[in-house]
Amino acid sequence: MIEVALLVTLKARAGKEKEVAEFLRSARSIVEQEEGTRAWFALQFDESTFGVFDVFPDDEARQTHLSGGVGQALAAQGAELFSVEPNIQNLDVLAFKLPGESV
Template structure:
């Protein structure tokens, strides 16, 4: 069972919504290479609000993701694409169904 996760919310700059969506789509191959990431979802909450939710079996998997290529790419583009820095929350998973 997955024990931990990350929930990130992203607020796109006006006019950058399509670029944020494309950025998230382009992250797919990067997350596929992460053996410790068991599930990864990128989603849209509203016209300019996006989110990412990922799960991991343990803290080591989560730490590898936080220090991995997706996180580096996200923060490298943060000033260009987002109104504020991504809001990132770590979560403990209580129950899951995959």
């Protein structure tokens, strides 16, 4: 079951777009180790705007993810890579479709 999600919007510093894209690609290996993260997507909206959308079974799993490896890496590299603080939105999931899961 999936009940909650995160939508994180990231704005790359000028000239750091490729580094942000690579950072997000490399984060996949960290997220794969998180049992509570049911689905995770790294996104690029335009040349300098990136995002992450992920879903969780409950708020405990969401909070574990936020304090986990990707969150720590964002905090460590954020000032270098991003022009503004990440915009983190907590969302409730109303319905979903994932392989092997049902509402």
